[in-house]
Amino acid sequence: MFLVVGxxxxxxxxxxxxxxxxxxxxxxLVREHSIAQMRRLKNGLVAHYFLNGExxxxxxxxxxxxxxxxxxxxxxxxxxxxxxxxxxIYDDIDLDPGILRIRKKGSAGSHNGMKSVIANLQxxxxxxxxxxxxxxxxxxxxxxxxxxxxxxxxxxxxxxGISNAAKATELIITQxxxxxxxxxxxxxxxx
Numbered sequence: 001m002f003l004v005v006g007x008x009x010x011x012x013x014x015x016x017x018x019x020x021x022x023x024x025x026x027x028x029l030v031r032e033h034s035i036a037q038m039r040r041l042k043n044g045l046v047a048h049y050f051l052n053g054e055x056x057x058x059x060x061x062x063x064x065x066x067x068x069x070x071x072x073x074x075x076x077x078x079x080x081x082x083x084x085x086x087x088x089i090y091d092d093i094d095l096d097p098g099i100l101r102i103r104k105k106g107s108a109g110s111h112n113g114m115k116s117v118i119a120n121l122q123x124x125x126x127x128x129x130x131x132x133x134x135x136x137x138x139x140x141x142x143x144x145x146x147x148x149x150x151x152x153x154x155x156x157x158x159x160x161g162i163s164n165a166a167k168a169t170e171l172i173i174t175q176x177x178x179x180x181x182x183x184x185x186x187x188x189x190x191x
Contacts, residue, residue, distance in 0.1 A: 002173050003081045004029070005059040007068050007090040007113040009147075018133040019065060019146040021158070022089040022113075025131070025165045026058050032166065042078055043071040052174050057081075065113040069120025076121065086126035087172060088117055089165055091146065095132025097154050098161025098189045102129050102168055102181045127177050131165050133158075160189050 006022030014020055030038065030047055038045035038060065045060040057079060061071035076086060090113055095101055105125045108114035118124050134154070136145040150158050164184055171180040 001055040001057065001079060001081055001085060003057050003059060003072075003076055003079060003086045004169055005061065005068075005072050005086070005088045005117075007065060007088065007117075008060065009065050010060070010062045014147065016149050017147050018093075018150065019091055021091040021131045021133060021162065021165075023060050025089045025129075025162050025169070026060050028162050028166045029056075029058055029169070042074040044075060046075070051170060054173055056173060065116075067116055068113040069116035069118070072117050073120035083121065083123045083126045086121070087129065087169055088114065088126060089129045089131065089169065090114060091133045092130035093133055093136055093142075093146065095130060095134075097132055097134045097150070098157040098164070099132035099186060100129060100161065100164055100168060100184045101132075102172075102177065102185055103127070104177050127172060129165050129168055129180075131161050157189050164189075 006026035008020035008023030033049040035047045035049060038047040043061060043063050045062060046057060048055055048057045059075055061068045063070045090111060092101065104127055107124060108118050136142055164187060168180040168184040
């Protein structure tokens with residue numbers, strides 16, 4: 001069993017913003033597997049499907065980004081899922097739009113959502129897929145930038161990045177994190 005968490009903020013005002021790339025990846029997987037709807041559980045929206053006999057639980061925390069761990073840790077406990085079967089998908093301002101960086105474990109860096117997940121799980125030893133959203137222009141405030149929407153030119157690149165993040169997630173589940181890293185880390189997206 002795997003817990004696949006996409007970080008983001010709930011509410012229409014945050015839909016399609018840079019900070020919600022984790023939510024968008026979960027939405028992509030929901031569509032791909034024809035899941036009718038997600039249900040509320042432990043401060044999150046949850047759905048599941050089976051992939052090669054493995055149960056995959058999809059999660060969109062409803063706690064807002066900075067408190068994501070308040071959803072993730074209770075769900076991991078509820079489903080009795082160990083750290084090695086958790087995958088967190090989130091945005092990264094240090095990567096070009098759509099580029100992925102997959103890791104077995106690591107720190108939160110400057111990402112407040114990941115800080116919350118690590119603090120609440122009390123471990124950094126879970127898999128993560130960072131999806132590039134592009135560097136913040138120097139004149140922009142960071143909060144305003146991550147809550148902004150993608151430009152018309154960025155949308156196709158981000159759609160491919162979301163698709164790749166979903167495929168990488170399933171590759172981690174069906175094969176290994178190493179295989180996903182080999183296929184998707186820093187994969188160039190044609191514009």
